[in-house]
Amino acid sequence: xxxxxxxxxxxxxxxRNRKANWIAFATMVALIAVAxxxxxxxxxMQALCFALFACAFNLLIGxxxxxxxxxxxxxxxxxxxxxxxxxxxxxxxVSAIAVGVLAATVLGFAVGALAIRSFGIYFxxxxxxxxxxxxxxxxEAPFTHGEDGIQGVPQGKALGLVDLSxxxxxxxxVALVFLFGFLAIERxxxxxxxxxxxAIRENEPRVISLGYRATLYKLAAFTLxxxxxxxxxxxxxxxxxxxxxxxxxxxxxxxxxLMTLVGGMGTFYGPALGALIVIAMQNYLAQFxxxxxxxxxxxxxxxxxxxxxxxxxxxxxRAKVSL
Amino acid sequence: xxxxxxxVTEGLTKSFGDFRxxxxxxxxxxxxxxxxxxxxxxxGKTTCFNMLTKFVAPSAGTITFNGRDITRLRPAxxxxxxxxxxxxxxxxxxxxxxxxxxxxxxxxxxxxxFDFWRSKAALKPLNARALELLDSVxxxxxxxxxxxxxxxxxxxxxxxxxxxxxDPELMLLDEPMAxxxxxxxxxxxxxxxxxxANRTIxxxxxxxxxxxxxxxxxxxxxxxxxLAEGDYRTVxxxxxxxxxxMGAGHA
Ligand SMILES: Nc1ncnc2c1ncn2[C@@H]1O[C@H](COP(=O)(O)OP(=O)(O)OP(=O)(O)O)[C@@H](O)[C@H]1O
Ligand SMILES: [Mg+2]
Numbered sequence: 001x002x003x004x005x006x007x008x009x010x011x012x013x014x015x016r017n018r019k020a021n022w023i024a025f026a027t028m029v030a031l032i033a034v035a036x037x038x039x040x041x042x043x044x045m046q047a048l049c050f051a052l053f054a055c056a057f058n059l060l061i062g063x064x065x066x067x068x069x070x071x072x073x074x075x076x077x078x079x080x081x082x083x084x085x086x087x088x089x090x091x092x093x094v095s096a097i098a099v100g101v102l103a104a105t106v107l108g109f110a111v112g113a114l115a116i117r118s119f120g121i122y123f124x125x126x127x128x129x130x131x132x133x134x135x136x137x138x139x140e141a142p143f144t145h146g147e148d149g150i151q152g153v154p155q156g157k158a159l160g161l162v163d164l165s166x167x168x169x170x171x172x173x174v175a176l177v178f179l180f181g182f183l184a185i186e187r188x189x190x191x192x193x194x195x196x197x198x199a200i201r202e203n204e205p206r207v208i209s210l211g212y213r214a215t216l217y218k219l220a221a222f223t224l225x226x227x228x229x230x231x232x233x234x235x236x237x238x239x240x241x242x243x244x245x246x247x248x249x250x251x252x253x254x255x256x257x258l259m260t261l262v263g264g265m266g267t268f269y270g271p272a273l274g275a276l277i278v279i280a281m282q283n284y285l286a287q288f289x290x291x292x293x294x295x296x297x298x299x300x301x302x303x304x305x306x307x308x309x310x311x312x313x314x315x316x317x318r319a320k321v322s323l
Numbered sequence: 324x325x326x327x328x329x330x331v332t333e334g335l336t337k338s339f340g341d342f343r344x345x346x347x348x349x350x351x352x353x354x355x356x357x358x359x360x361x362x363x364x365x366x367g368k369t370t371c372f373n374m375l376t377k378f379v380a381p382s383a384g385t386i387t388f389n390g391r392d393i394t395r396l397r398p399a400x401x402x403x404x405x406x407x408x409x410x411x412x413x414x415x416x417x418x419x420x421x422x423x424x425x426x427x428x429x430x431x432x433x434x435x436x437f438d439f440w441r442s443k444a445a446l447k448p449l450n451a452r453a454l455e456l457l458d459s460v461x462x463x464x465x466x467x468x469x470x471x472x473x474x475x476x477x478x479x480x481x482x483x484x485x486x487x488x489x490d491p492e493l494m495l496l497d498e499p500m501a502x503x504x505x506x507x508x509x510x511x512x513x514x515x516x517x518x519x520a521n522r523t524i525x526x527x528x529x530x531x532x533x534x535x536x537x538x539x540x541x542x543x544x545x546x547x548x549x550l551a552e553g554d555y556r557t558v559x560x561x562x563x564x565x566x567x568x569m570g571a572g573h574a
Contacts, residue, residue: 211489
């Protein structure tokens with residue numbers, strides 16, 4: 001094996017990779033464009049919000065190897081704050097979403113600062129504990145309205161220009177938010193910062209020994225992930241016109257784990273696909289009532305056993321590319 | 324201490340419960356030297372390295388690096404001061420390729436890398452230097468190979484290239500040649516000699532041939548204590564050392 005052969009095969013891989021990623025991205029955009037004509041637009045928008053949520057979660061589990069079992073706290077808090085800002089303070093939707101993102105980012109920084117020094121299962125348990133605290137806070141706090149949640153959130157005019165109560169305008173708006181979040185997370189992973197994150201995932205002591213304060217990088221990643229989870233939650237509040245306890249609940253936290261694993265953690269497209277599958281199952285299997293959870297569990301087990309890398313992970317491995 | 328000493332420890336001690344892995348070790352490492360730390364398995368060599376680089380907190384004692392007390396610093400900060408270690412168990416980033424492995428270390432030259440908004444194309448200027456370093460350890464043809472998939476000896480070489488990439492003033496190498504074939508050992512020994520020109524090296528190594536050829540000074544550790552110190556000749560003629568360490572097979 002000579003150097004030139006190796007370099008050529010590396011170039012070949014890069015080329016193939018670029019092509020595969022363009023195809024995947026184009027397919028995703030095409031699906032988003034066609035979806036509202038073949039499926040119920042409200043369902044698609046909800047799926048897009050959860051897809052962004054899963055991408056944000058994947059930034060941690062897939063690229064830093066941090067398992068957060070309480071990510072719904074960011075989704076939910078942002079959802080409440082955005083709903084409150086839009087309904088009570090009369091903010092237009094973009095500012096209301098910004099309020100939600102800000103709240104989630106601040107919470108992410110605070111929780112991250114306290115949890116990030118723990119490793120593995122201890123880290124997961126701490127995030128879980130904080131999520132439970134946020135849940136109880138949401139049950140008790142006056143502004144979240146307990147069991148009722150915040151209902152009748154006005155959709156308003158985005159930046160005072162585009163009326164989001166028009167379903168098509170709303171759809172385009174949500175699609176753009178999703179694409180922005182998706183591309184931003186992809187950029188984070190592919191940045192100089194992302195390189196350090198991946199190195200931490202592979203061997204944290206080694207990264208530290210080279211002079212990087214790994215804890216700060218992990219905290220930054222956690223905060224960013226919380227922010228994007230918040231973007232998903234806040235947008236969801238505008239779409240659904242409500243914010244409720246479900247959004248901060250443990251089941252939402254576990255759903256995002258499910259979505260990411262089914263789609264493929266550590267892949268760009270896996271979490272979004274996983275979210276689509278899980279949300280679709282919930283919608284179309286709703287007729288089976290309580291059995292949805294059981295069916296979901298069965299699908300989950302089957303997926304994990306059949307494709308350990310998740311759907312996109314398996315596809316990428318077969319095609320020898322990284323998606 | 325004199326200015327000639329880059330690293331000085333006084334009474335360095337580490338206990339794990341009742342067990343003293345390292346007790347009362349006082350070391351002086353001369354600037355520019357290749358200093359070897361040898362001793363039988365379990366003597367406490369790696370534990371010493373862990374304390375020097377702050378991966379493990381000393382139970383007692385002080386560490387002074389370049390005249391500065393570093394006993395309470397964080398490991399990343401010690402590394403930034405120029406005291407950088409390698410690991411006994413090969414520490415590469417297995418899913419990154421060799422070039423990317425070295426580039427992680429080279430990124431240090433940019434300062435911190437919190438710029439999450441920038442494309443990693445910003446790192447391209449580092450590739451040339453990364454290839455140079457890979458070449459110096461004989462890994463040119465493996466630059467694009469996934470680090471987890473190359474042979475053990477090559478992983479060690481890659482780890483050395485990565486350590487060199489941060490251009491440390493004092494480099495701690497924990498058994499850099501373990502698992503290498505003859506040819507590789509010669510190449511790495513030569514490389515260590517070459518890169519020691521403008522830095523200090525403290526290394527743990529079981530291959531006494533290598534130790535004899537490379538090092539200016541040797542400290543022998545047994546059961547956590549310094550048994551002897553001096554050049555190879557002095558140390559190898561010490562009867563206690565012969566008994567405790569070189570004993571049966573080696574001498
Ligand atoms: N974290 C730990 N907890 C308890 N005991 C430890 C710990 N780390 C090391 N030890 C013990 O301390 C002693 C010294 O270990 P150390 O790894 O420093 O030896 P070493 O000289 O590097 O040996 P080797 O040549 O085998 O690498 C050993 O008996 C080891 O079992
Ligand atoms: Mg050791």
